Amino acid sequence: MTMPNPNLLWKAGSCFAAIGILAGAFGAHGLKARPGITSVQIASFQTASHYTMLNGLGLLLLSLHPRFSVHRFAGPAIAAGTLLFSGSIYALVLNRDRFKFLGPVTPMGGMLMIAGYVSMAL
Template sequence: MVSESSPLLSRAALPSFLWRSGALLVTTGMIAGAFGAHALQRRPGITADNLHAWRTAADYAVANGLGLLLVSMHPRFSTHRFAGYAILGGSVVFSSSIMALVLWKKMKFLGPITPLGGMIMIAGYAALIF
């Protein structure tokens, strides 16, 4: 770990960045959840499985956003050089790839990317152990 005054710590790793990122993920997840519950189901070709996948993506965005809010408040982990970035990046990759697959079925190449986002999220949380 490094202190906030350390020159090794980039401005983006400050607790305020994690806080804002967490708030943005929660907001995005809530908007996506509302869109999925109301507008998405009226689109042609959207199945129950699509709605379930969309809900999963929205739920993970909210959960990881809340996780980042908590991490940003922790005196030790708010300046961790890996965890916050991994949680944020993994969540964005995971949730957005699922949403893109639901909206644009021709983007099948995103299918293998989704688990990579999940692994990055897990690595971010696992990094908080040490």
């Protein structure tokens, strides 16, 4: 297994932070205009945007750490977990009928994020 590239973690963190901001703005303003969107779905979308943003910042910090920026599991797990967790929520809120198969992916993404952070403590 190859070592993660700190530059790639920095770029992923930057992209996640930007996506978190964009998704938060869309969740606060654009979702209300969509027919059939409930307040529960808006709250779920906001949760996904918060996790995207927080993990983006986490990856930015991780990329600067001399030891953990090349940790074989932490950064990739946090990045993949964020994609699975937040990405599945975004998809489910925007089109539940088409993406309902992603329902079980959300908790798997959450577990992967948690494993990435815990791996740094071990």
